[in-house]
Amino acid sequence: IGTIPPPLSAPYLTQIFIDNEWHDSVSGKVFPVYDPATGEQICEVQEADKADVDKAVQAARRAFALGSPWRRMDASERGRLLAKLADLVERDSVYLATMESLDCGKPFLTTLFVDLQGTIKTLRYFAGYADKIHGTTIPMDGEYLTFTRHEPIGVCGQIIPWNFPLMMAAWKLGPALAAGNAVVLKPAEQTPLTCLYLGALVREAGFPPGVVNILPGFGPTAGSAIASHMGIDKVAFTGSTEVGKLIQEAAGRSNLKRVTLELGGKNPNIIFADADMDLAVEQAHQGVFFNAGQCCTAGSRIFVEEPIYEEFVRRSVERAKRRVLGSPSDPTTEQGPQISQEQQARVLELIQSGISEGATLECGGKAHGLKGFYVEPTVFSNVTDDMRIAKEEIFGPVQQIMKFKTLEEVIERANDTDYGLAAAVFTNDINKAMAISTAVQAGTVWINCYNALSTQCPFGGYKMSGNGRELGECGLKEYSEVKTITMRLLAKNS
C-alpha cells in the first residue's frame, strides 16, 4: 500500500443542485448533518420540499424535451460523459472518501478501497453500455418491417439510502444516464454531502443542465413529493421495505409511474458440515458485520449444520470479540458507529428482545463509548426461528446463529420469510451447492463467498425485498421504454 495520504478537509457543498446550478430551498429551510462517530453537527444543508421537487422536475423535463442537447446527443457521447464523471470521482477519491467517512461513520480505508472503487467501476461499466443498448428487427407475420427502439423512459426520480451514499448514487445514475434519462435524485437526509459534491462533478464532466438534479431532503416531504409527482415517469427507491410499500402505493395513486424497489433482507447463510470452517467463519462474520451491519444483504440468519454448530459458534464469538471498534479515521478500525441515535436505539431494542425471548447472548449486547452511536459486535446463539431477532431486519452488528439437521429442513426455514434479497451456502459438495442455489428464493445466491458483488451482476430481491434488478445488463432494462415500430412494405422477403 505504501503511505496512505491523510484524510483531507474542505468546505462542503450544501445547496440544492438544479439545472447545473446551486439553489437555496424555496422555503428557506435547512437541516443539520451529523458525524455519527461523535454526534456533533458537521454543517447545515438546504432542505428540499415539494416546491423544490417541482422546480427540479421542470428542469429535467426541459432537458428531456425532443430536440434537446441530451436527446440529440450520440449514445457514445453519453457514455463519454459518464466515463469522464468516473475519472473525476477517481481524481477526487481521497476527498470523497474523507467526506463519506465523516458523514457515515464508515472506516476511511474501507470507504476508499470499497465504496469509492465500487462507485468508479459502476460508472465506468454503464459508460461502456450507453451505445450498446440494442433494439431488434423482428420477423413479424405479414408484409411489414418491424423493429424496436429502446428509448429512455423520461424523468426518473431516484431515492437513495444512507448506508452507501456515493455507491448508491452511482448504481442509480449509471444506468439511468447511459439509457438517456433525466434524473431527480434525493439522497438520504443523514448523508447528503458526497452526493452534492457529485453534482459539482456532473457539471464539470459536461452533462447538459437539467439532466441530473440533486435534492437533499426528508422522505415524508421531498421523497413523498417525488413518489406522487405527476410529471415523473419512473421512481427507483432503495431503502426499507416499510417505505417501499408507501412508494408503490403513491405510484398507484398518482400517475402509475414505473417503480423499482431495492428493500430490506433477512438473508440466510447456510453452513454445511463439510465447509471450509475457517473460510465459513470469516465470511459469515464479515457477511453480517460489514458496514456495522448496515447492509441490505447482511447475512443475519446463519444456519449451521448440527455436527459443527458448537465449534462454529465458539469461533464466531472469538472472532466477534476481536472485532476492532474505533474512530473511522483510525486505519486499524474495523467497525464504526451506527448512522444515527435513532438507529442505535433500534438495534439495542432488538438486542433486548433477543435476550428476553431466550436466545443466548454470547458477547457484546451494549452501546459502546460515550460519544457517537456505537454498538458492540454482538453474537446470539441458540436462536429459534420465531424470535424477533430471527425475523426482523436489525440493520446492526448483531449475529444470529441457528442449528439445522437436513437439507430439506434448512431450505424450508431459509425461505420462511417475506424477504428474499440474498442467500449463501458454504459447502464442498457440488450437489448441495446446486440444490440450495436452485431452491432458495433470493435474488443473489453466493456459494463459498459472501457479499461478492460487482457491477456486471444483476442484483435485486424476490418477494418483499424488492421489484426489479439493478446492475448488469438487467439494470438497463429498468430505464428503457420499448417502442415497437411497424412499417408497411410492398413485399416482404426473408
Added chain:
Amino acid sequence: SLQAVKTSHNELYVASCHLHIILIVFQLFINNQWQDAQSGKTFPTINPSTGEVICHVAEADKTDVDRAVKAARAAFRLGSPWRRMDASDRGLLLTRLADAIERDAGYLAELETLDNGKPYAISYCVDIPNVVKCLRYYAGWADKWEGKTIPIDGDYFCYTRHEPIGVCGQIIPWNFPLLMQAWKLGPALATGNTIVMKVAEQTPLTALYVANLIKEVGFPEGVVNILPGMGPSAGAAIAAHMDVDKLAFTGSTEVGHLIQQASGSSNLKKVTLELGGKSPNIILSDANMEEAVEQAHFALFFNQGQCCCAGSRTYVQADIYDEFVERSVERTKNRVTGDPFDLKTEHGPQIDDEQFKKILNYIDIGKKEGAKMLCGGKAASDKGYFIQPTVFGDVHDQMTIAREEIFGPVMQIMKFKTLEEVLERANDTKYGLAAAVFTKDIDKAHYLSSGLRAGTVWINCYDVFGAQAPFGGFKASGNGRELGEYGLDNYTEVKTVTIKVPQKNS
C-alpha cells in the same frame, strides 16, 4: 495559423502543421520488446507523395512469426496475467490505449499521411478520431460479453462460457492503417485473445508507434505482437501456422482465397475475411440531386478511391442521367489534388507504384472497351503516384471497369430504367460488400434495401460507419462481420458446461 477545411461530412478547423518527424520505431514488436528480424533483413517504406524512401523497417519472416506465436501462446496460457485479469481491467487497458492515441493524435496523423499519402486533414479529423472511438467502444464490451444459462432437458444445470479463441493472427491492409489496426485490436483484446499482427509492407509506421503505446499503457508482454513484413512470406507463415487458432484478414479477394486454402491445408484455423467490392450506388429520379451528386462523388473518390466499399458502379435513373453526369464531372474537375499536407487538398497520391500502374491500365482498358472518358485519365504529377480524378460515362455492365475492382479514383456511371432491372444488375457481381440508394420514396427505399445482396446498405448517405454497426461482406466480399456486438462473435469460442444436479427445478 488556423485554416478551415471542408470534408465531405462537415466543416472542420485544423491547425496547419509543420513536419517534424523523428522516426523511433522500425523493428519487430514481440513480447513488448523491439527486435530486428532474425534474418537481419529490412525493407524500405516509401512516401507516396514523392516516391522517396522514408526509412527501412525490419522484415519479419517465418522464423519471426514462430517467435511471435510462441510469445502469444505463452501470454495465453492458463493462469497467465492476461487470462487471470478481470474483464473490466481488459476494458480499462483498451480505454487507456484510446486515451494515449488521442494524446498523440497530431503526431500519428502526420505519420499516417507521410506513409499513406491521405490528406492530413482527413488523417487528423477522420482516421484518428474513429480509431479512438473504436477502441473505446470495445473497451466497454469487455465485461459485458455474457454467456447464458440454459433450460436444458433433464436433471442438469447448463451454461455457456464465452472464452477467447486463443492466438489470433491478424493481417491488415494499407488503405486505413491505423483504423484497420483498431478494428482488429478492439474486439480481439476485449474478449481476451492474444495477437500476432502483420501490418502492410506499404504502411508499417503508425501501427508500430501504437505498439509502443500498447506497452506504455500496460498490456502484459506477449498479448500483442506486431510484425512488419510481406504477404507471401510473413503473411503466408501466419496463415499456415499450426499454432495460430484464428486468422482475420482484410485485403484483396485474390489473397482471401489463398488464406482460406491455407487454413484448410494447415490446422483448420477459424477464418474471417474482409475483402474487395464493386459496390452499386443507385440514384433514383426523385433523389435530392445536389446531395446525390456530392455523396456519389465522395463514395468513389474518398481515400483516393482506395476503399473496399467504394461506390464504383453508380446507377442513375434514365430521366436524371444527363444532368447527374454533367454535375458529377464538374464536381470531379473541382476536386483539389495536391500535397496531402496542404489543408486544402482533397486528393492525395495512390499508395505505390504497383497500384499507380494498375489503375492507369484500367483507365486504358475502359477507353479501349468503349466507355466515354469525361475527365481525368492521366497521372497528375511527375513525382509520386498522383492520378487525376477520372469519370467514365455510358458504362455497360460487361465492361472490365464495371466488373473488376479498380481501387483508384475512377468513377463509372451507368443508366437504368426500372427498379427491378437495377436490382438485378446491382446484384450481378461476385462481390457483396456495400450498396446505397438515393430516393425520397419510403417504399422504393425498402424494396431495394431488402433486395440488395450486400452487407451494408446506405439510404441517402454513403460511407457512414460507426463502431456500433456491423460491417462485412456477402459472397466473395468476405466472411463474418466486424464492429458492433457482432464483431465479438469472431473472437469467441463458446463452451457449453453441463452439470448433473440431484433434482432440477425451473
